[in-house]
Amino acid sequence: MPKSAHKKRVRKPRASLTGATNLPQTAITLTVFLRAREGQEGLLEAELRALVPPTRREQGCITYDLHRAAEIPGAFFLHEVWASREHHTRHTKTPHFLRWDARKDALLASREATFWTLLR
DSSP states (O other), rough: OGGGHHHHHHHOOOTTTOOGSSSSSTOEEEEEEEEEOOOOHHHHHHHHHHHHHHHHOOOOOEEEEEEEOOSSSTTEEEEEEEHHHHHHHTTSSSSSHHHHHHHHHHHHHEEEEEOOOOOO
């Protein structure tokens, strides 16, 4: 077999896995790390999962992904990208978010949220 047949195809790297270079200038990213109270892991996961479909349908929602820690029981991570801070503010006034907001304190041991802007 000729040497050239053994060459691996080299793929050109993408600018960003999320297409971040195509984001609007006003885009805002929110990262939220959540830890469940002991014994509340299942309920917390159910509440977080319930947020995903209606949030993804909201105007201005670019990304809304829920992750569960692979090695830390009861730990979750939300990665959100919004077209603008105003879109996120509107999100916090939706029925599904208000439902979550009313229940979260009973389910959470900790929550850390940080807004980010893309460096271009």
